[in-house]
Amino acid sequence: RFPMKQEKEPIYSGIATYLRTPYIHLNEAQDYDVAILGIPVDYGTTVRSGQRFAPRAIREYSFYNYAEDEMLFDLSTDEPLTAARLLIGDLGDIAVWPANPEKTNEAIIQTVCQVRTTTFPFIFGGDHSITYATFLGCKQALDRQGQMPLGLLHFDAHLDVDEDFLTMPRVHHGNVFGQLIREGHLQGEHVVSIGIRGLDYLRCARFAKNAGIKQYTAEEVRKHTLETIMNEAIALLKNTCRAVYVTFDIDCIDPSQAPGTGTPVFGGLLLQEVLPALRLLSQLPVVAFDLVELSPSLDTTGITTVAASEILWQFLAFGLAI
Amino acid sequence: RFPMKQEKEPIYSGIATYLRTPYIHLNEAQDYDVAILGIPVDYGTTVRSGQRFAPRAIREYSFYNYAEDEMLFDLSTDEPLTAARLLIGDLGDIAVWPANPEKTNEAIIQTVCQVRTTTFPFIFGGDHSITYATFLGCKQALDRQGQMPLGLLHFDAHLDVDEDFLTMPRVHHGNVFGQLIREGHLQGEHVVSIGIRGLDYLRCARFAKNAGIKQYTAEEVRKHTLETIMNEAIALLKNTCRAVYVTFDIDCIDPSQAPGTGTPVFGGLLLQEVLPALRLLSQLPVVAFDLVELSPSLDTTGITTVAASEILWQFLAFGLAI
Amino acid sequence: RFPMKQEKEPIYSGIATYLRTPYIHLNEAQDYDVAILGIPVDYGTTVRSGQRFAPRAIREYSFYNYAEDEMLFDLSTDEPLTAARLLIGDLGDIAVWPANPEKTNEAIIQTVCQVRTTTFPFIFGGDHSITYATFLGCKQALDRQGQMPLGLLHFDAHLDVDEDFLTMPRVHHGNVFGQLIREGHLQGEHVVSIGIRGLDYLRCARFAKNAGIKQYTAEEVRKHTLETIMNEAIALLKNTCRAVYVTFDIDCIDPSQAPGTGTPVFGGLLLQEVLPALRLLSQLPVVAFDLVELSPSLDTTGITTVAASEILWQFLAFGLAI
Amino acid sequence: RFPMKQEKEPIYSGIATYLRTPYIHLNEAQDYDVAILGIPVDYGTTVRSGQRFAPRAIREYSFYNYAEDEMLFDLSTDEPLTAARLLIGDLGDIAVWPANPEKTNEAIIQTVCQVRTTTFPFIFGGDHSITYATFLGCKQALDRQGQMPLGLLHFDAHLDVDEDFLTMPRVHHGNVFGQLIREGHLQGEHVVSIGIRGLDYLRCARFAKNAGIKQYTAEEVRKHTLETIMNEAIALLKNTCRAVYVTFDIDCIDPSQAPGTGTPVFGGLLLQEVLPALRLLSQLPVVAFDLVELSPSLDTTGITTVAASEILWQFLAFGLAI
Amino acid sequence: RFPMKQEKEPIYSGIATYLRTPYIHLNEAQDYDVAILGIPVDYGTTVRSGQRFAPRAIREYSFYNYAEDEMLFDLSTDEPLTAARLLIGDLGDIAVWPANPEKTNEAIIQTVCQVRTTTFPFIFGGDHSITYATFLGCKQALDRQGQMPLGLLHFDAHLDVDEDFLTMPRVHHGNVFGQLIREGHLQGEHVVSIGIRGLDYLRCARFAKNAGIKQYTAEEVRKHTLETIMNEAIALLKNTCRAVYVTFDIDCIDPSQAPGTGTPVFGGLLLQEVLPALRLLSQLPVVAFDLVELSPSLDTTGITTVAASEILWQFLAFGLAI
Amino acid sequence: RFPMKQEKEPIYSGIATYLRTPYIHLNEAQDYDVAILGIPVDYGTTVRSGQRFAPRAIREYSFYNYAEDEMLFDLSTDEPLTAARLLIGDLGDIAVWPANPEKTNEAIIQTVCQVRTTTFPFIFGGDHSITYATFLGCKQALDRQGQMPLGLLHFDAHLDVDEDFLTMPRVHHGNVFGQLIREGHLQGEHVVSIGIRGLDYLRCARFAKNAGIKQYTAEEVRKHTLETIMNEAIALLKNTCRAVYVTFDIDCIDPSQAPGTGTPVFGGLLLQEVLPALRLLSQLPVVAFDLVELSPSLDTTGITTVAASEILWQFLAFGLAI
C-alpha cells in the first residue's frame, strides 16, 4: 500500500515529498521498499545548467500521481496497478559540494552504498555525471552481497564515453561511462545504450565499439520497435549480469516531448513507446534506477517534468520486480 | 459565406470576436447557422487552473483562420472549403459565478437550451465540468423537438467518470460523465470515449465498463488508425442515437502538441490524425460541439491555442453537416 | 535557536519546508513558538488566480533565508537577529475544498483556533478571502483566553469592504472585512488599513468611513513616512484592542517590486520602508500574521516571491515579540 | 454614465472591447463623448517590435477598470469619479499597411480627422511614428473649426526629433516630431517634452533647442516635482495654443514599472507622480490623447499593460474636460 | 577542416559567430567554401514577427555543433562526418532597411550575387520574403556563369504563391514564389514544394497547379516516406535544371518540434525524417541554401532554434556536395 | 572616436561584439584604450546560476548604445559625451574551466595581468568569485609598474567577506573579499562597500568591521544621497591608494530594476542615482572595472541586461579618466 498522508487535500497542497510519501532519515530506509534520493548538482554539464533544481521539481509535480488508499488502474493497458503494495520513503537530497565533484562523488558513493544495502535506491539527478558515483555506490553494496557483475541499461541520446574534456571536471556528463569503463569498474560488454543519435567525436564512437558497448540508435528503435530492442537488451543483460543498474537520461526522449534538458537532440524516443517498454524491466534484476539531466527552468511549459514524472511512476508501478 | 468585416485589415487588428464574425445578442442567434458561446470557468479543475481565459484566447488567435469573401481550399486534402456558406455569430461569454458551480450550471443549461432551440451551439470552455450543463441544455431543447436519445462523442485522455471527489464541487472535470450517467441524463451505451490513457482509480475503470461506455484508448488508435475507430464510433452512435453531442477535451492531444492544459498525459492523439478524422463527423447528426480544458497561460509557446484553433476550424469547415 | 536540519547542504537541496524547519503535526504545534500553516485556495479572486500555489512557492524560496546554528546580523540596521531563539515548525497546508468556500472556512476556523490556542499561527495564503476564517479562528481562541477585543492591522492596496459581488462566493477577496464587520465579528474602529489607493465603488468608500476604519493611503505614507503612520496605527490599536491580527496583502507593495499578484495597483509601498516598519510591530500584542494574494506564476522573474519572503522573515526576526 | 453591458459577468469574460463599451462604427462616433481607435503598427521601431499587439492587449486588460451603473470613488484622492458621465464607444482598429508607412499615414490622417470632427479621439498605438499622422488628422479637423494653433504635450524618455535614419521609414519612432516641425506642421515653441533622459545624437539635442522645444528631463521632474513642471507646461501651452494634443510614450515611465517597451531607459517617471499629474490636464483644451510604444510580449509579468491601463483610465476619469 | 578558434573554451563562451568560424569581410568570401550571411528582416510577415532576431539566435546556439581539430562521427548513421574539410566564414548580416523591402531587396540581390560568384551562400533569414532577392542574386551570378536554369527546392507548410495582399509589401512571406513566377524569374515547373498542408485561398491552389509547381503535401510524405518523395523531387530537378536553390521554411516542421515561428500549422514534417533526407541533396547541384521564418522569442523553450541548428548542420555536413 | 563598423545597419543585426567594436586578439589589446574581456563562469554561486551567459547577453544587448561617427549628447545632464574618443576592442571571453575554479583563477590572473599591463580591462562576469582573480591580475601588473597600493570600490548588496562555506569552492561569490583580505592581497582599510543591506552571518559583519572595511548601507545612501557618499568614498580612496579597482555587483541595484540576479535583496540602489554617481569616478585613478552577477535568464523581461548596459556605458562615457 502507499503510505500516503491520511488527510484528504487537493494534490497541490502540503509539503512536497515525492508522492507525499513520508520524509525519512537514512537509518529508516530499511523499512521501505523504495527510497527516494535526490542529488542536486549540475557541475557536470557542458553547456546549459539548472539540473540542480530537478529533484525539487519532480517532487513538486508528483502530485499528479497522487493515490490514496485505493486501487489504481492503468487505462492504457487495462490492468490494475501492482505498485500499490510498495512502501516508499523520501530521504530528501544528499548533501553535495556544488563546485567540488570529487568530494561530492565520495559522499554519493557512501550514501548510495548504504541505501542499496537495505533497499532500492530511486535517484533523481542532477546531471549525468552523478551516475559515476551512484553506480559505484551500488557496486560496493552488491560486491559485498555477491551479486556481481553489475550491468548497465542506459537510455540516452548520447554515448557519454568521451575522455577528459579539457575544461570540464574529471567526471562530467559526457564521459561518465568512459570513466567507469576505463577505470575497470564496468565492462563495456555489460552496457546497453538505447536511443543514441546525433553527432559525437570519432574517438568516442570508436571507444564505444572497441569496449563492446551494445548500442541501439533511435533510428533502430523506430525501425524495429522499442519492445523488440528491449527484449534483446534484456536477454543480453540477463545472460551476462546478475544485477542491472538502469540510468535514464531524459534527453533520450525527443525534444518535442522533453525540451527541458541541457543538450537536446531531435529524433528521440517517444513516451508512447517508452512507457510500455519500461514494464519489461520487471524481467531484469534491476537494483537501482536514476533519472538525470532534467533542467526544469529550460522548459517553461513544464511538460518535461511531466514526462519525467510519468517515466518514474511507470517504472515503479510496473517495472520494479520487488 | 463568412460574414466578415468589410474593411481589409491585418489579421491581428480589430476587436477580437471569433473569426471577426458579428458580435450578436442571444435573440439574434436564430439568424445564424452557428452561434459561438464562451463559458469562462475553471472551478472544476483539480490541479492547475486558467481555463477561464480560454474563450478570449481562442477568439484572439482565430485571426489565423481569417477569410474574406473568397473561396478557401484545403491543401492537405485538395478540396475547396464547404464551410464558407455558414453564417456565424459570436454571442460572447455566458455570465458565470466563478465559485458557485451549481448556480452557473443552471444558467448554462438555460442559455444553451435557448441557443440549441434555434441554431448550432459552438462552445468554448472552461474546464470539462461545463459539459454537464451544456449537455443538459441541449438535451432539454432536443427533448422538446423529439430528437432523442442524445449520444455523446467524447475525445479525452481521461474517462471523467469518477464519483464525488471529497474536496471538489459536486460536478467537476473528473466526474462530469459519471454524474450525467448516475443521474440518468445519459446512458453509458450512448457514450464513446476516444484517446483514453494513463492511470485512473480502479473504481472509475469499473464504472465505465459497467455503464457500457465504449472506450478506445490512444494505444488502440495508434494500432488501428483513428479513421477506423471513428468509423466504428459513428456506426455505433448512428445506430443508437438520433442526435450526438461532441465534446473535445484538448488533453486528448499529446502534450508535445498541446502542453497548455491542466492535466496532461503523454501518449495522446496527434493533430495529423485528428484533423482529417473530424471530417467524418459530417456523417453524424451532431447538435453541439465544445472544446474544453485549454489553459493558455500554461503554454508560453502558444501552440496549444493554435491546436485548439485548427480543431475548431476543421470541424466547422468539414465536419458540420448543416 | 533554529531547529534546522543538521547536515550541511546547498540551500536549494532537500525537502522544501519553510526554512527547512521540522515538518510537524497539529498536535506537536504546542512545542513550537511559531507554527507555519498554508492555505492554498484561490476561489476568492475576482480575476487572475494561482494563489493556491503560493504556500509551496514560499517554502521553496525560503532557502534564501537559510541559517544554521549561527548568529545572524542585519546589515541594514547594524544589529544581531533576535529571532534566532524562535522554535519554528511547519504544519504543511490545511485540507481545503477548492470550490466550496463555506466548508473550507469552517475547517480553517477550527484549525487556526486550535493552533492559536497553543502557539503563534504564521499563515501563508491563498487569496485574501482566507482572512475571514483565520481571523475568526483566532478570535475563538482568544475569546476563551479573555484576550479580546481583537483588532486588525491591514496592509493592502484595497479596502476589501465590498458587499456581495453577484458572481462571487459569499466571502471573497474584495469583501472579506466588509463581511467581518457586517456580521459583528470585528468593529470598524479596530481596523487600520495601510497602503490604500486606486479606485473602488463609492459604496465601499462610504462603508469604510461609516464603519470607522482608519485608512492611510499610499499617498499619505509617501507624505508622512511609513514610520510615522505605523506609530499612529500602533498607538490607536494599543488603545483599543488587547490583541492584534496582522494581515499582509502583497498587493500593498508597488507592482515594480511585486508584480506577481492578481489585482496590482501602481503607486504602492516599497520594501525599503515596509521592512523597517515591520519591526515596530514588536510593540503590539500581535497574535497571528498572514501573507496573502501572492500568485507566483504571474511573475516570471520571481521577485514577488522574494518580496514575500523578505517580509515574512523580517516580521519573524524583528517584529514578533515572543 | 458608462454604457456598459447589462449582464453581470466576471470581468475576464466576454468580447474584449475597451471597458466593454459598445463596438461602434465610424459613423456612430458622433454619438459618443470619446471614441477609442487602435492603430496596430510597429514598422517605426528601430529595434524590438510587437507594438502592433498593444491595442488588443489594452482592451483585454481593461477588465480591471470595470464599472457598472454605479458611482466610483478614487481612494487615493478621496473624491468621486467624474468620468462616469462619459459615453465611450470603441471603433476597433484602423486598417493599416504593415510595411507601408506612407499609405498607412494617409489612412490615419483621414480617419482621425473624421473622428476629431465630431468627438474626442482616444488612440492606442502602435509605435510612436503613428503620432505624425494622428497629429495631422487632428490638425486638419481643428483647422476647419478655427481652433489653431495646436500644441503638443509630449511624455517620453526620448526627444524623437532625429532626422532620417538611413535604414528606417521616412517617419519613424525616433524622428516623428522632427518631421512635424521640419515640415511646418508644428512649431517647436508649441511643444513641451517631459521625462527626457539618456543619450541622443548631438544633432538631435541641438535641433530641439534651436526649434524651441521646452524640455523637462526626468531629473528635473525628480528635483521640482511633476506637479510643478506640469503647471509650468500647462501655463506655457495655454498661453500659446488654442488646442493641445497629448502623446504619451509609455517609455517615459521607468523600466521598473514599464519594462514592456522597445527602447527602455532607466531613471524614468513613476506612476505615483504621473497619475495625479494627469488630472491637471483638465485645465487644458486637450483635443486628443494617444498612448504609444507598449509592446506587451516584452513584459511577461504584464505590469506594463497594467501601467498603460491606469494611465488611460486616470486621464479619462479626471483629466478630460468635456 | 574547421577553422575554429584555437583556444579551448566552453562552448557558450566567446564571440558568437556561426560555429565560431572567422568573422570575415565580403572580399574574403572567395577564400572560403561556405559563406554565412544573415538577413535580419521581418517586414514580410503577415502576423507575428521577430524573425529579425533569428540570425543572432542561430549563431548563439551554434555552440552545440562545436567541433575542434578532430574528426566527428554521426551516431545515427554510423559514418564519419565529411563536412570537416569545409572552410567556413561568417560574413555577419547584410545591411537592411527594416521598413523598406524594395531597397533591401536590391541590396540583397547585389550582395548575394557577389557571394554566389565565388562561393556558397548559406543564408539565415529573416522572413520568407527574403528568398525573392536571394534567389535573384544567385540567378544573376549563375546567369553569367551559364549555369541556368536555376530550380527551387522548397520546404514549407505553405505554397507562398499568393498575389498582392492588400496591406502587405509587394513581396511578402506569402507571395514570394508567386512573384518570382509571375515576373518570369522562375518557372513553376522548376519548383518542388514539400510539406504543404492546411488552408489557403482557392486562387493560390489554382495558381500553383496552373504554374506547374510540383507539390508534395505533408500527408503524402507520411504516406510514402520523405526519402521516396525526395528521390522523386531530385530526379525531377536534375532533369530540368542545372542548378538548384534550396529554401527551408522552418514552419514545414511540425509545431511540436518547431513552435517558434509566425504561422505554425500542425501535421508537419518531423526532424527524424528531415535530417536523413537532407543528405540526399548531395546528389543535386545545390548552389545556395536558406533557412527562414525562425522567430526565436515565440519559443521560450528554445527547441525551434535547436531544430534550425540541426537542419543547418546536417546539410553542411552531409548534404553539400563541394 | 568609436571604431564602429562602417556599414549602416539596424542595431540588432551583425556579429555581437560589445558595441560592434573590433574583435581583437590579446596581442592587439595595446592598441586600444579599453579592452573588453568576458569571464563566463558561475561555479561560485550559492543558489541560482546562469551568470555564465552574461557576457554574451551584454554584447547582444549593447546594440542600444549604438553610435556611429557622430557626436553624442547626454540629455539627462545636458552635455556632450566625452567617451567618443575612446578606442575600444573586444577580446571575447577568457577560456575557463567551468568546474575548476582554481585553474580558472590562474588563467584569469595571467590574462588580466597581461591586459592591465598595456590597457584598461573592462570585464564582464560571471559570478562575483571572478573578482578574486581579476583583482590579483591587476595587482600583479600594477606592482611591476609601482602603482600600489590598489584599493577596491565595491558596489553590492552583500559584503562578500564570508569564510569558507562548507560545500562551496575555496573562493566563491560570498567570500571573495574575505579571501583577498585574509590572504594579504588587499587591506580592509582600502575597501569601500556601497549598497550593503539585508542579513548576513554575525561572523561576517564582525570580520568586515575588524578588517576596517568602510561600509555604506543602502539605507545610508537613501538618507545622505549617493553623491555625498561617493564623494566620501573617493576622498578616502584617494588618500590611501594610488590605484582603484571598481567592482559592480548588479545586485546592489534594487530587484525592481534588476531582477535578473541570483541573490536579490530588496531596498537597493536605483539607477537614477547610480548613473550620475558613476561620473564621479573620473576623479579616481580607476585601473579596471568589472560588472558581475548578471544572470540573464532569470529576468524574462530583460531589463536587468538593460540596467547592466546603462551602467557599463555610463562609466565608459563619463567615469573613465583616460
Ligand SMILES: [Mn+2]
Ligand atoms: Mn547522458
Ligand SMILES: [Mn+2]
Ligand atoms: Mn544525454
Ligand SMILES: [Mn+2]
Ligand atoms: Mn475531460
Ligand SMILES: [Mn+2]
Ligand atoms: Mn482530460
Ligand SMILES: [Mn+2]
Ligand atoms: Mn486584500
Ligand SMILES: [Mn+2]
Ligand atoms: Mn489587495
Ligand SMILES: [Mn+2]
Ligand atoms: Mn517616443
Ligand SMILES: [Mn+2]
Ligand atoms: Mn520613447
Ligand SMILES: [Mn+2]
Ligand atoms: Mn514560407
Ligand SMILES: [Mn+2]
Ligand atoms: Mn511557411
Ligand SMILES: [Mn+2]
Ligand atoms: Mn557580490
Ligand SMILES: [Mn+2]
Ligand atoms: Mn551581491
